Amino acid sequence: MDRKIAVTNRKFFHDYNRIEQYETGLVLTGGEVKSLRDSKSSLQDSFARVENGEMFVYNIHINPYSFSGRNNTPPKRKRKLLMHKNEIEKLYGKTTQKGCLLIPVEIYFNEKGVAKLSLALATRKKGPDKRDLLKERDIERELRRENLVKRR
Numbered sequence: 391m392d393r394k395i396a397v398t399n400r401k402f403f404h405d406y407n408r409i410e411q412y413e414t415g416l417v418l419t420g421g422e423v424k425s426l427r428d429s430k431s432s433l434q435d436s437f438a439r440v441e442n443g444e445m446f447v448y449n450i451h452i453n454p455y456s457f458s459g460r461n462n463t464p465p466k467r468k469r470k471l472l473m474h475k476n477e478i479e480k481l482y483g484k485t486t487q488k489g490c491l492l493i494p495v496e497i498y499f500n501e502k503g504v505a506k507l508s509l510a511l512a513t514r515k516k517g518p519d520k521r522d523l524l525k526e527r528d529i530e531r532e533l534r535r536e537n538l539v540k541r542r
Contacts, residue, residue, distance in 0.1 A: 396426045396505070398496040399433035404520075406493055406512035412481070414445070414507045415472030416497070419463055421455035426497060426505055438471060438492035438509055440482040445471040447494060447507065471507065481511065489513045 402408075418426070425431060430453040438447045446468045454462035473481075484490050495508040515523075 393498045395498045397431045408510045410511040417470040421458035425455045
């Protein structure tokens, strides 16, 4: 699968535990697509929500395309996501549980050139979870260093 990643949510892996991941389509204007191709966007503080049986994503900042003239849309408007009805209903049921959120992970272009959003059902990491993760990373790093020293 050949895909070009336009933007990623770097803080996602640090702040959230991923439960499930979904691929959705985005309803975008032409200027927004061109701006995404130039990687002029941000997923920081963005989230998705189900409203009236439809899925929307909020706070994705896509810079206005400089050559589109007067037809620019607001950079942080809410955008509709394209998913099957049964997937939306399933996600609505899961997000009503305490602590489950829908967080955008990345926007990419698939092999056909269509913009897709990778959306994750996730829970927020607590303080001790983060500390444990950092300890595990430090231990793995030390073990790799010891193995490199022994090989020389």
